[in-house]
Amino acid sequence: MDVCGPITPVSKGGSHFIFKIINSYSRYHFTTSISNKSNCFEAFRSFKAFVEKQTNFRIKKVVSDNGGEFFEGSFRQYLLKEGIESLLTAPHTPQQNPFVERANQTLMERVRCLLLDSKLSFDWWGEAVSTETYLLNRTPVSSLSFKTPFETIFNYAPKMNHLHPFGCPVYIHVNKASLKSKLHPRAEKGFFLGYSEGHKSFRVFNSVTNKIQITHDCLFNEESQEASTHSEEDSLCPGSTSFAPISNAFSQPSNTDHSSPLIETDPPLDIDNSMPSSSFQTAAEFDHESFDDLQESFSPEDCSTHPSQNPLLTKGLLKGWVLDDVPDKAPKDISSKLDTSNILPEG
Structure with missing residues (x-):
């Protein structure tokens, strides 16, 4: 066991330290945030009661x-009263307690990644x-x-289908009893x-009430990581959703993402890079002389009888389009002449 800290800034719960215990057999981690080192005693007593009750080992x-x-x-x-042997490492020799010392570095590196990836402020550590x-x-x-510590200590594999990215936006269902009106x-x-210990639920921060709540009825938006950039304008209120202009479909993506988390925009059209931008021309801008020069540059031998192999026809095709001719002849010739058999006699 070991204490990591002090950590700045102070956490949302007012903690400065991390009290960590690792079981050397299963590599199972037990951690809790504490405000002072003197709180280690109460944290250890709670840990001892939990472990001995759940595993039937002392x-x-x-x-x-x-x-x-x-x-x-x-x-x-x-420790003396409970008959627990206390092994103390030599001064300035963390190598004698390798599991927890290395785990401190691993834990802090991953916590740093969670905070940076989620864009949450550091006081959420x-x-x-x-x-x-x-x-x-x-x-x-x-x-x-390659077994998990959970499986090693509890003898069954943990479920993984409930895992979600830390800090991802969520939409928390409002109970009918809490609705102020039908338009709410x-x-x-x-x-x-x-994740909530002891519940099949999640710990989420409600940006409307500014409180942490435990719920299982929520929708996760895992495609967006905007937890720390929430503002009052982003709340679910009428008129807060903006749509991207249609002209952006062919433009290059900008450095700043202004898309709303409530809208999934279609990806831009996939256009063949070999096609120059000047090929998008109106009828008035079409250069007939250039087209005539292009026709003269091809010999009859270069032009296959099959349309899909003709460079004149396939030059300006968009990516994903192919030419497919239909060699079969229509079962009957189409004629505009009057068919007298379809005229009913008079009387």
């Missing part, structure tokens, strides 16, 4: 450094730590024959923070 040894939060005061007295711990326990480990939006915008 803790026999703990490895830690010489931090005062571990071997002084009530913590050390509690407490939620990112909880989510990353959840994911680490469900990640295969090579030293466990049926969903409120927010972003995803993690």
